[in-house]
Amino acid sequence: MKGFKIPEATISRLSVYSRYLENLHRKGITTVSSADIAQGVGVTSAQVRKDLAYFGEFGTRGVGYNVKELLDHTLKILGLNATWNMVVVGAGNLGSALCAYRGFRERGFYIVGVFDNDLTKIGKKINEYEVLPIDQLEEVVRENNVEIGIIAVPAAYAQDVATRLVKAGVRGILNFAPTVLNIPEKIIVRSVDLTVNLEVLTFNIRRD
Amino acid sequence: MKGFKIPEATISRLSVYSRYLENLHRKGITTVSSADIAQGVGVTSAQVRKDLAYFGEFGTRGVGYNVKELLDHTLKILGLNATWNMVVVGAGNLGSALCAYRGFRERGFYIVGVFDNDLTKIGKKINEYEVLPIDQLEEVVRENNVEIGIIAVPAAYAQDVATRLVKAGVRGILNFAPTVLNIPEKIIVRSVDLTVNLEVLTFNIRRD
DNA sequence: TAGATTGTTAATCGATTAACAATC
């Protein structure tokens, strides 16, 4: 980790801004102000400018931002000027949903392997992907320069899978299992916990 | 919204604590310290005590917390002393994955209807659920006291679905579509955006 | 009592917002 501290929330928002800019660009809009972006994604314009200011000066005072230029900058910041190879471990319903999700490819994320340990699933096709035996995980990760592993297995297996992914050489993990993973600090982990999200919802519903 | 400000992160952590306590309880462990919990879920013990302190005094100085009691308190705080009825809109891969997810039921979340507008899907079974035509959404929500709607449709349809869910009477929405929803303030929304999560990951990978 | 651990306060740290000079 280099340089100074950038809030994680800033990065999330940058991702949202970048998608919003894509929409504007698709519509042929060429100029946008921080107030426009703010309005479009539901934050304040000061927040937009502050978020961008961490990375440079992308606008013109009195004018605003060039949509295409700012889009390119945000994509570059997020690491999306290149493509990323991923593996999905777990070919259940969630794994299948992830394989079918078109949004990944549109942003440059490619799935190069789907794995399971269930013999009834191995060899079956999910979309264009053949489910591979988990034994081949390491091989596929190494041979395809896979940097991201997606964990879509039951909680009980998640730690094992995480350990194997790390050993195989991934640098980031997106974890859908409701477990705290124990892995080296240098590996980046994001956990998406459906139950936690629902429970924050119920807390807030109950509260008002 | 009543009372004073409680950080949203506190609620997320409470959900995690509560799952950890369930594990301890299942193992027959009866007493736990804030340091134990902290170690188990990867936060500091001060954080654990502070989070709990928003809601009361649940421990005994010099001793710790009674696992079962603290578990009950956390469940109550999160609104899990009752069950919640939900509908899932969108019977694609993601919708199917959500219907199949056993973790919901274990925490008291029940799916009472799955909807789609695709005639080839309507009438089909997903697990035990028959896919219903979207026209029946309002009826099912009203008749089953549904308070939570899950949006699992493509981004282009998400706003429409959200508006209908709100009109039908849900109080909270879990949104999987990568869109900013425009709905009344009093409706609680949580968005789970897979691409944003991946892009925070790639940013961090690139950065070190 | 001595040892342990909570509940809570105060200090620190970090993120957001408001405001405005810079500048197109």
Added chain:
DNA sequence: TAGATTGTTAATCGATTAACAATC
């Protein structure tokens, strides 16, 4: 020039952490 909007600073707000008195 007058009007608009950026980039940035300082003020505010909020969350985390450290420390310790209370107390079992």
